[in-house]
Amino acid sequence: MNYTDEELISGCKRRSVKHEEVFYKKYYGYVMGISLSYSKDRDLALEITNDAFLKFFGTIKKVENFQTIKAWLRRITVNTAIDYYRRNKKFQNQSDFEIDIPxxxxxxxxxxxxxxxxxxxxxxxxxxxxxxxxxxxxxxxxxxxxxxxxxxxxxxxxxxxxxxxxxxxxxxxxxxxxxxxx
Known part of the structure; x- marks a missing residue:
């Protein structure tokens, strides 16, 4: 069955497993594409994707406007990727110098x-x-x-x-x- 985004969000707010599954399948490619742009490794991108969906479903009750879903998913995915790097990657502070670009x-x-x-x-x-x-x-x-x-x-x-x-x-x-x- 084809659900509208509004129906999917409404179902997800009720914690309907079916609606969450359909939502996941519908937006998986979109979220995975964003995740891949922040990861060289497909397994890591999948981890970021799944974590982003978990965060999304955990905060779904805050969604008031179903038309902003893609923007919200993007923000959650980018923030999830940032969180991953903060936890797992030690950034070394670089000195403030300019690099000459030939x-x-x-x-x-x-x-x-x-x-x-x-x-x-x-x-x-x-x-x-x-x-x-x-x-x-x-x-x-x-x-x-x-x-x-x-x-x-x-x-x-x-x-x-x-x-x-x-x-x-x-x-x-x-x-x-x-x-x-x-």
Whole structure:
């Protein structure tokens, strides 16, 4: 049976196992996609996904507007990924210094890269750099928000982001060189 989001939320508020199961199946791909963007490991992404759903179902009674479900699921999933990294990853504070970005890597390569290529390149970043890159560039968090959430300094957040961008430029250049060599 096809349920509307409103019916699913109403059922989940009543703790209907059937409604929770249908909701999980309906939004699994969406939540897993977000989780994968914060994890290099599929098992870890699944753990983040399942934890996010548990948190969602635990707070479902607070949902007043079923039309904001995807935004709320996204926020819960991102926060779950952040919580995981805070618990399991020791961030080393980086000094506040700037990294010179060589001009040779300034390439307008987006038109030559497919979605899968971009994700593959981002997944090659170190986990701390990938996390900060996603939070800043994808989610729109400020360096202050990232620092507060991860327990690092704003300077460290900036350094992680800068290093991620430098590494991505190098990876894009390498990818393009390989592509042209085919």
């Amino acid at each position: 001009n040779q890597y300034e390439v307008n390569a987006i038109s030559n890269l497919g979605y899968e290529d971009i994700i593959r390149l981002i997944n090659q970043l170190q986990e701390d750099q990938k996390l900060v890159f996603n939070l800043y560039e994808i989610e729109g968090f400020s360096h202050k928000e990232i620092a507060d959430r991860l327990g690092i300094t704003e300077g460290s957040s900036r350094v992680y982001l800068t290093r991620a961008k430098v590494k991505l430029r190098q990876l894009v250049q390498t990818h393009l060189n390989e592509y042209e060599g085919r």
